[in-house]
Every structure is written in structure tokens, then in C-alpha cells.
Amino acid sequence: MNNISFTRAKNIDAAVENATDQEEKVRYIGGGTNLLDLMKYRVENPDHLIDINELDLSKIETTEEGGMLLGATVTNADTAYHEEVEKKYPLLSKAMLSAASAQLRNMATNGGNLLQRTRCYYFYDTSMPCNKREPGSGCSALEGFNRIHAILGESEHCIATHPSDMAVALAALDAIVKVTGKEGERAIPILEFHRLPGDNPQIETNLKEGELITGIELPQKGFAENYAYLKVRDRPSYAFALVSVAAAVELEGENIKDIRVALGGVAHKPWRKPEVEKNFYGKAASPKNFESLAEKLIEGATGYGDNDFKIGLAKKTIVRALTEAIEN
Template identity: 60%
Template sequence: MINFQYSRARDVADAVRQIAADETAKFIAGGTNLIDLMKDDVERPSRLIDISRLPLRAVEEAAGGGLRIGALVPNSDLAYHPLVEQRYPLLSSAILAGASQQLRNMASTGGNLLQRTRCLYFYDTATPCNKRQPGSGCSAIGGINRISAILGTSEGCIATHPSDMCVALAALEAKVHVVGPAGERVIAFDDFHRVPGNTPQLDTNLHPSEIVTAIELPAQGFANNYSYLKIRDRLSYAFALVSVAAALELDGAAIRQARLALGGVAHKPWRDTAAEAELRGKPANKETFEGVANLLLRDAKGFAHNSFKIDLARRSIVRALTQAALGTPQSQSDKKIR
């Protein structure tokens, strides 16, 4: 039994004051990840600060033609919001590829950003894990690592980030609005999550006393040529072995602009702007897509059980880009890969 205190935040400023006063407290909104972690004795917060009633549920137009999404917008509401479906279908598709309808109804947009890894050893408190106890070691490196990372790994951790939504947000170049004791700041999405390095216990660059208040999307939504392709062990309710968010802007048969982000392969949604730059001005064909896949995976490293992910990622990148170029995005209702 984990003993903890409970309080409810009156507003964002009160939430910040409460979290700043107790370094072992945690915010709770939908609770779809935190409750699991508490049940498995991975997280032992001294206090749960309920932020579920804060006024952060709006989806509204932002300056410059973008969209501002409140941190407490449920995943289901976001996926089916008319402005998201029309202007950012890549995001809608990624959300619908994740979890179950019941979980999407509860999970918050801000909470999705802060999901902890689903590494087997992170959840097994009987085994060493640098994310749970820094300096204890990474059991996955010499253990069962089929679902582990192939990019951005370190000697301290080979865990992967589990979110589908975040892969699309990375490709769309979202921004994260946060508030802390020092006021508000905006974090570029690529800077929000971290690679493990020597501090795998730190998933993000969010300060402990800050709260996510909104996500902002730019005007460019790649609504015509996109695809979110998720490869997993079963067709539904499973985390990605590899996922790809692909977005193209075409000028005839040539690529004017491209965005690519990978999920299931790294400690954070993986994006390589140098690889994207190689696509610009090139014909949208298989040869071009194979070349960028090789470039994006040039530093990939497999371990005992997950080396298959490198080739799987390569083929997934080509398939997702092909779907995007043809304007035939992967269906999230009929999950068969065409």
C-alpha cells in the first residue's frame, strides 16, 4: 500500500506552487500511466495534485494560422476535433493508432507527452534499471531487448518512448507551452524529450516544478500528403516496434518539403533534419525514399534481440513515404498495411 496525500489545484498558479513545494509530488489528470506505475511500485509520490479541473481543455486558433491545444484535452476529443481532422490529419491518425478507445477517452494531451517508457525492466522493480535507480545498471542491454531502442542509445539505457501522438507532434514541429515559478516558456518539441546519455532517469527537459499548459501547432499541417504507419506485434492495443510519421509537400512529382519522425526506436520521438533535407527537390519515388531511409538509419545499432528493427524501420520509412506521396495514408480502422 502506497500512502500519499491528495490535493486539487485551483488554477495553474496554484498547481505550480504546490508542485514546487514538494519535490516528490506528482500531477494527476487522466492517470492512465501514473496509476499503473504506482500499482507496480515504480512511482511512489508523496502527494497527487489533481489538475483535471483546470481550464486547459480548449482547442483554438493560434496567431499565424496555427492551433493551440490545451494540455487537458482528452486524446479522443483531439483526434476527432474538426480542425485537427481537417488541418492536421497526421496527428489525428497517430492518436487513433494508440491505446484503446477507453484509454484515449481518459488520457490527456499533456500527459501523453510525459509517458514513461514501457521497458520490461523499468516496470520490474526486482531488476536493476538506471531510469528507476540511477547507477544501478541497465538490465535490458544484456537481457530481453526485443522492444528496445536502436537509435540514440547509451551505455546507461536503451529504452524507447511509447507515445504515438508524440511522433506526429515531432514531425509537425509542435511547440510545448509550460509554466513554472519563473513564468511561462515555450519549448521546441525536438528539445522537449531527451536521449538517455548519462541521465536516463530524465525523460524530458521539463523542470520538476513546471506544468505543461498547451501544445501549439504551426500553420503547415501537411493535410494532403501524409501517413502514420505503426508496425506492432498485433494489430491493436500494442506499442510500436517501429512507427513512422511521414509528411510531404509536393510540387508536381518533386518533393518541396518533407518531415519524418520515428517512434519505437529511441528514447524520444526520433527526427533527423539532415535526412529530411535530402528529400527536398528529389522525385517522390522508391529510390529517393530508400536513400533517405538509409541516411536516417546510418547510426542505428541493434542488440541481441532487436537487430531486426533496423531493416523493419528501413522498410517502414519507404512504405510510409510512399503512402504519403500517393495521398493514401495508412488507415487506423482497417489496420492492414496496403
Template identity: 55%
Template sequence: MHNFRYKAATSVSDAVVEVNQSAEGQFVAGGTNVLDLMKYFVAKPEVLVDVNPLNSLPVVSEYKEGVRLSAFATNADTAYHPIIEKRYPLLSKAILAGASAQIRNMATNGGNLLQRTRCYYFYDVNTPCNKREPGTGCSAIRGYNRMMAIMGTSEHCIAVFPSDMCVALAALGAVVNTDGMQGKREIPFADFHRLPGDHPEKDNNLLAGELITGIDLPAEGFAEHYAYLKLRDRNSYAFALVSVAVVFRLDGDLISEARIALGGIAHKPWRVLDAELYLQGKSATVDHFAAAAEIILQGAKTFEFNSFKPELARRAIIRCCKMALSPDTQLPGAQPSA
């Protein structure tokens, strides 16, 4: 592991100043991703600024009509919070689908947004990787790319973003709160993460040394009709091949509002507004869900080992939409209705 200097932050402003004093400064909270990156020599920070001392805010607090999540709270405390379980069950289920209980007890909400891709080549410093070392090439394009993206890729990177929590936050329309040298900002979730384009080394639109302080959830949590479906190689401690978050507002048999976000297929949570608009005012049928899936997956580009992903994603979207009509179908052993 690369040698580094450690500093425990005493306040948000102190953390921001400390991390900006070094070109290679980095925040650390739970450390469930950044410490792995350091062990593999992917990350080589000169200073780690520990923001755990800032974890004095409530896990969940009322904010406007919705709620604000502390960025410093753990994933576990957030998922099991009574307000989240009752008002935003989609978020609770998505968090609990991620990682393992031990990791969720350490990982923080802010850190979840900032975790980096689990692309094999990104972690292997002996292989070319534009995300790790811009301009060296993308080994995954002609390598073993089974887990890689099919949407929003570029010739420079086909890695996927691994978070489950963020797929739910995308569907809910969250807002990210930050604080930095240029002051406080509110970033709509759709604008937080980036597609690779020509700069795959940039995962998000944070400014240098900017710290996530909270995440705002809107008043509407879609607690009556929601579903989170994660398809993976094993039932726990595995990243998604495809994941889907769906929420509906229904007016009788008609869909008055729909939100669909996907994980495991792109460099960021994937949401296509045209598909959601298509479903508005339509009956909640498999045919309409299938048509929405076609809109979402339009332009999918596959590679040698992930050609199965578009069909897997299409089926997952349809199934998750059916599950959202009756959330009880998400109980263990239950089957979605026909």
C-alpha cells in the same frame, strides 16, 4: 500502492505551487500512466496534484497562424476535433493508433508527452534499472531487448519512448507551452524529450514542478500528403516496434519539403534533418526514399533480440513515404501504390 496526499488544483499557479511544496510532488490528469507506475511502486509521489479542474480551455483554439491544443484535453477529443481532422490529419491518425478507445478517452495531451517507457525492467522493481534507480545498471542490454532502442542509446539505457502522438508532433514541428515557478516557457518539440546519455532517469527538459499547459501547431499541417504507419505485434492496444510519420509538400513530381519522424526506435521521437534535406528538390521515388532511410538509420546499434529493427524501420520508412503521396492508401484494405 504508496500512501499519498491528494490536492485538486484551482488554477495553474495553484497547481505549480502545490506540486513544488514537496520533493515528490506530481501532477495527475487522466492517470493512465502515473497510476500504473504507482501500482507497481515505480512512482511514489507524496502528493498528487489533480489538474483536471483546469480543463476549461477549448480543446483546440486558433493561435497565430496555427492552433493551440489544450494540454488538459483528452486524446480522443483532440483526435476527433474537426479542425484537427481537417488541417492536421497526421496528428489525428497518430493519436488513434495509440492505446485503446477507453484509454484515449481518459489520457490527456499533456500526459501523453510525459508518459514513461514501457521497458519491462523499468516496471520490475526487483531488477536493476538506471531509469528507475540511477547507478544500478541496465538489465535490458543483456536481457530480453526485442522492443528496445536502436538509435541514440547509451551504455546506461536502451529504452524506447512509447508515444504515437509525439511522433506526429515531432514531424509537424510543434511547440510545448509550460508554466512553472520560473514563469512561462515555449519549448520547441525537438528540444522537449531527451536521449538517455548519462542521465536516463530524465525523460525531458522540464524544470522541477513545471506544468504543460498547451501545445502549439504551426500553420502548415500537410493535410494533402501525409501518412502514419505503426508496425506492432497486434492490431490494437500494442506499442510500436517501429512507427513512422511522414509529411510532404509536393511541387508536381518533386518534393519541396519533407518531414520524417520515427517512434519505437529511440528514447525520443527520432527525426534526422539531413534526410529531410536530402529529399528536398528530388523526385518522389522509392530509390530516394530508400536513400533517405539509410541516412536516418545511420549508426543504428542493435542488441541480441532486436537485430530485425533496422531493416523493419527501413522498409517502414519507404512504405510510409509511398503512402504519404496518396493518403487514400491508408484506408482499411488499401495497398500503397508501386
């Protein structure tokens, strides 16, 4: 058993200072719904834990720009059921309520949700090679059972997927992740927060050493009228997405004024292509155009045997989600 030291941070500066001063492996802990599992399986072996639950990060507030700021330590349940979030960002609320179980949502925090790690079987099995867990050891999923694995943005070093439902909805909404580190505060667009695996699948985000997520900023536009979150999974609850789609549409008559489509369960991060979406501005919100959009979003997808079905499933799920969105 590893010896672990533990600190309860009293303020953000103290938390960051503690994290950056340590020479050993440090992890922040909020709800612990993923980190503690990883520690039990010996996938994560931190030497020091910093409890951030007493920090002033447990509020949901309206911003001066008319958006909202979700505190990093607010639970997923309190966020999803927040009256203003449900009213202005129902896409986010629906996505969050599709995740995990009620018990886990009552513990899991917003910041922790973004940082949860893949549910790849081989990542959790420390007897198997995994480049994400042990860089340079190989990727067992490439030639193994890869039904739940990535079809987009993968590399020869890793075909794992990101498990968050919340992050998929945030990607569609163009949220911004607020962080604080030893160099001060900065804002990271959600589409730049997570990384594709490339040659370094063990590096999952663009956070710098010791940086702490303090909040998630939502823009004013919430697509409260025409939206859908569709999650295809093996059972109705407590299961991760094989494919999920967060769809948001702004209509002008029967035409598309703005459209957002983010996918989960298919890549190392929420998958979205704003450059593709823009090509459909001004076009009819029709099944034909939705099918064309789906084809372009899934362009270049690769199956690895057991997950070949995801390519067709993703296309159909995109079309269905967009159809549901305009029917709201």
C-alpha cells in the same frame, strides 16, 4: 503502502506553487492512465498528487498565426476526433487513434501523453536493475530480452524507447510544447522536449522542477494532403510500436518541396533528423530517394540481439510510409 496527500488545483499558478513548495516528491495527475499503473507497480512513489483537471486547459483553439493550440487536459479522443484537427492535421489524428484503446483514449490527456514513461519490461519489474528507475543500478535490457528496445540514440546506461504515438506525429509537425513554472511561461520545441538517455536516463524531458504543460501549439502547416502514419506492431490494436513512422510531404509537381519523417519505437524519444530531410528538397519523390533517405535516417543504428530486426524494419517502414504519403 505509501501515504499520499492530494490537492485539486484551482488555477495554474496555484498548481505550480504547490508543486514547487513541496519538499516531497510531487506529481501532477490528469487522466492518470500511466501514472496510476506506475504507482501500482511501485515504480513511481509520489508523496503528493496535484489534480489539474479543473484548470482552464481543456480547450482546442485556433491561434493568431493560423495554427491550433491543444489544451493539456483535453483527452486524446477529443483531440483526435476534433473536426479542425481531423481536417488540418490528419497525420496527428491518425497517430492518436492508433494508440492504446478507445477506453484509454477517452481518459488520457494530451499533456500526460507526452510524459508517459517507457514500457521496458525491466523498468516495470522492481526486482531487476534499471538505471531509469534506480540510477547506477545497471541496465537489464542490454543483456536481457530486448526485442522492443532502442536501436538509435541509446547509451550504455539505457536502451529503452518512448511509447507515445502522439509525440511522433507532433515531431513531424514541428509542434511546440507550452509550459508554465515558477519562472513563468516558456515554449519548448517538441524536438527538444524529450531527452536521449546519455548518462542520466532517469531524466526524460527538459522540463524544470514543478513546470506544468499547459498546451501544445501546432504550426499552420499541417500536411493535410500528403501524409501517412504507419505503425508496425505485434497485433492490430492495443500494442506499442515496434517501429512507427510519421511521414509528411509537400510536393511541387513530382518533386519534394518539404519532407518530414519522424520515427517511434526506435529511440528514447521521437527520432527525426531535419538536417537529413533538407538534403532531399527539390529531388524527385521516388522510391530510390525514399530508400536513400531511410538509409541516412537509420545511420548508426545498433541492435542488441533480439531487436536486430528493427534496423531493416525501420528502413522498409520509412519507404512504405513515404510511398503512401505521396499517394494520398
